[in-house]
Amino acid sequence: MLGKDLLLGLTFYRQIADNEVVRSWQKLMEEVDGAIPAKTIDAYHRFNALALEYKWPDFLLDLILDDDNLFSRTAANKGTEIPPSLREIARRDLQLLQEVANLTPQLIKERVVKNLQDNEAWDIPTDHPLHPNNWPQWDQEIGGLSNTSVEEKDSSGAEWLFAARKKIKKALAEHSLVEGMDALVTHYKEVGFGIFGHYAAVRWYKDHFQGRFKGIKNPDPIQLDDLVGLEREKKIVIENTEHFLAGLPSNNVLLYGNRGTGKSSMVKALLNSYVKKGLRLVELAKNDLQDFAQICQLLENEPFKFIIFIDDLSFDDNEPEYKVLKTLIEGGIQTRPENILVYATSNRKHLIKETHEERQSEVHGRDVQDEKLSLSDRFGITVTFTSPDQNEYLKIVESLAAQNSLSIDRDELHQLALRWVLMQKGRSGRTAKQLVDKLVAQAKFDGTEFSKE
Structure with missing residues (x-):
């Protein structure tokens, strides 16, 4: 057995086997011992193309770091206090995945030659490009493992996460996956797992009416120190955010003001300052507000703190979505999860356009105005950004x-x-x-x- 049965024995990391690259690796393992040379050649070169593109076996480490399973979740919540039974199952999984990573192209080609040398259908001379001796191969080394500090003061959230991944990959590459399991547990605890361990910011993305989180690879690296002339505004927003991260009562925030005054930049800078403390950003478009409850349901059990960021939020009078948002933020039967806040920016202080007729009518206008003000009231804090003189x-x-x-x-x-x-x-x-x-x-x-x- 070269490796075709290794993935069958996985428990916690079983969904790794569903990845496109890993499926191609599995197909290669099955064809290596096959009797049809053409299928073996095809399987090897298909996997080699993917291995070169995704940098195998470095890519396998990425799958391990990103996997959302019982072990990674328990490690993120409890750290080293993982039940021995879970630790033993994880150790076994990592041992199997180590064997997968250790199968070099040279070992595979040697196995192919051994299996096919007596096959009558195998008549390729040793100097021919299709002979295994001449097959191209991927680089077996783990790449990008230079020492990088993850405590740099001015690093962005994305840079900090990238440096943390390089650090754990270096630890796992210097030892075996099993020997590095404690370091892996620490990574899950301090950095995270799944998409939120990989990306500091994600976007809610709709594809054929199905919503999902999509990682933002290069979020704005702006720092709070870059926001000049906004000391009062920064103080208010930072204080609320730090209360939120500390598990203390905190408020949804409406950042209101003219265009270009730093509203959106403030939220992005918060992420870069507090990603190390477990803050993550979810960008939500106004058109997808009806998915707010679904998003909260997906996030409420995650071991992170989330700011749902709605940029440039405003409504015309004929847009009913504002009533949906009002109920979702505060006022519905289901309470907002404690690990979620909404930070929105707007050029309108009360978010909803006021018509001339409403301003002219004293009684009806006041009722309608109260209805519209009730949305901005759902944001416990309103921070006004003014244009500088x-x-x-x-x-x-x-x-x-x-x-x-x-x-x-x-x-x-x-x-x-x-x-x-x-x-x-x-x-x-x-x-x-x-x-x-x-x-x-x-x-x-x-x-x-x-x-x-």
């Missing part, structure tokens, strides 16, 4: 220029910033950042630095 805007530009090490005369920078405002039709943190990004790109493209006078 000229002095504040120039301070933001100066700070961003300093963060990017732009060497430029202060008066010249101010002149550029004021001209830029006229072109962009308004002052905002976004406008300031766009200017500084342009200046940085210009300096790098020209290969020169702005000189101080």
Whole structure:
């Protein structure tokens, strides 16, 4: 037996066998001992193509780290206090998966030659490209295992998770999977498992009316320190978020203000600051609000804290979804899970457009207005983001220029910033950042630095 029965013995990690690459590996194992050379050749080269694309056996470690099973969930919740019976089953699974990882292309090719050398259908000369001696092969080494700190202050959430994965892969590659089981348990506890152990932010994605979480590979790396001139707003949002992560009473948050004032950036920066403490972000589009209850059901038993992020939330008068959201956030029979908060941004303080007729009617207008205000009231905290005045805007530009090490005369920078405002039709943190990004790109493209006078 070379390996065709190894995956049959898995218990906790059984769903790994359903992966496309692993199924191709299984097919190869079945054909290695077969009597039909053409099927063996085809199975080997099909798997080799996938192995090269997905970097096998490094990919197998990814499947182990991402697997959502009883062992990984128990480890995430209890750490090293895992019942001995579960630990023993996991040890056995990891031993089997280690054997899978240890099967090198050279061992497989040697087995093929041994099995087919007396087969009458096998008449390929040793110098022919289809002879096993000349088959291409994948790199058996685990890649990308250089030492990387996972405590870097300014690392983004995605960078921190990536570094943590490299650290555990290095530990597992230096030993066997069984010997590294304690390190694996620690990883599940400190970093997580499944899609939320792989991605700091996910998006709720609808495909043929079926919703699922889809990982966001490169979320915005913005840091809280990058949000210049928003100290009051940061203090309010950070305090609420830290209460949430500590298991204390906390509120849904509505971030309201003009475009470009830093509302969305605030939420993204929170993720990068608190991913190490178990915070994850779920991006939800307004059109998918009807799935809110389903999303909560999927998340409520996860060992993470989730911010459901609804960007640019507002409703016209004829959109009934606002009533759905109002009930879902607060007011329905089912309470919101304790590990979920809603952070939404909007250009409308009360979220719903007010009509002229409602403003003119004293009685009916007040009733309708109360109905519409009841949605924004569901957000226990409303943080207002205002457009900066000229002095504040120039301070933001100066700070961003300093963060990017732009060497430029202060008066010249101010002149550029004021001209830029006229072109962009308004002052905002976004406008300031766009200017500084342009200046940085210009300096790098020209290969020169702005000189101080």
